[in-house]
Amino acid sequence: MRIDIITVVPEILKSPFEASIMKRSIEKGLVEVHLHNLRDYTTTNYKQVDDYQFGGGAGMVMMIEPIDKCISKLKSERTYDEVIYMTPDGETLNQKISNQLSLKGNLIILCGHYKGVDQRVRDHFITKEISVGDYVLSGGELGALILCDAIIRLIPGVLGNETSALTDSFQDNLLAPPIYTRPADYKGWKVPEILTSGNFPKIETWREDQAYERTKEKRPDLLKD
Template identity: 85%
Template sequence: MRIDIITVLPELLRSPFEASILKRAIEKGLVEVHLHNLRDFATSSYNQIDDYQFGGGAGMVMMIEPIDKCISKLKAERDYDEIIYMTPDGETLNQSIANQLSLKENVILLCGHYKGVDQRVRDQFITREISVGDYVLSGGELGAAIVCDAVIRLIPGVLGNETSALTDSFQDNLLAPPIYTRPSEYKGWKVPDILLSGHNEKIDLWREEQAHKRTEEKRPDLFE
């Protein structure tokens, strides 16, 4: 999988891909992540990529020309399955979307800034718009990092145990059941006996029941 991220602040995005699971995925050759500084595609001597709104109003708008030049350059080199714009008014990221994107081969993530991008960018280039929640960030970079983390961990070979991602919260619209590790008793607090029984079928049933119970208590909306 290849992910190209178009950004005004590439330095803000480097660190997530230099540590932990994301770094290992890149080193294994399971994914490529490329950062593209939008200012490199500016046409003015000042590397301007934003301007005032037509019709007046507070806040600057990202210009169409630098974005067009960047996307066109990338599309000339390969075909893309999705060109995604990170925006607060996009569809809210969830596990289903992450699952879908993990099956793609080439994806572009465009990070918004200021008041956002010229609407013509959204009309002409964008195939999908994604939000990471009902709030506004200073830019789309942190949201793009979240999307990358949620997607890359699903690629086969990224996690040490490939079945781990299948039992995460929100797979099958359920929260994950309670989990425990050693010691089996601490300060009188005991691990449920069923988990120490060695009876795998009963343990699986217990975990399924607990997942339903926890979802009903914490996120009943998921059953809808």
């Protein structure tokens, strides 16, 4: 998979790809991540990427020309499955979306900034709009990192145990069941006996029941689907 991220502040994005799972996925050759500074695609002396909005109003708007130049250059070099815009009014990111995107080959992620982007960018270049929640951030970079992490960890070979991601919360619209590790008895707080019984069919049934009950208690909205 190749991910190209378009941003006005690439410095925010660098360190997460230099550590942990995302770093290992790049070192294994499973993922390529490329950062593109939008200011490199401007023609003004001040590297301007924003301007006042027509009709008046507070807040600056990202201009269409540098975004067009950047996306057009990338698309001239390869075919992209999706051109994603990170925006608060996009579709809320969930596990289903992450699963779908993890199967793609090439993605472009455009990080919004200021008041947002010229609407013509959304009309003519963007194929998918994604939000990480009903709140507003200073820019789309943190959202882009969340999206990348959610996608990359699902790619075969990234996690040490490839079945681990399949048992995460929100797979099959259920939260994950309670998990425990050693010691089995800590200060009198004991691990459920079923988990130390060695009866794996019963353990699996217990986990399924616990996942359902936990979802019913904490996120009953997921069961409606």
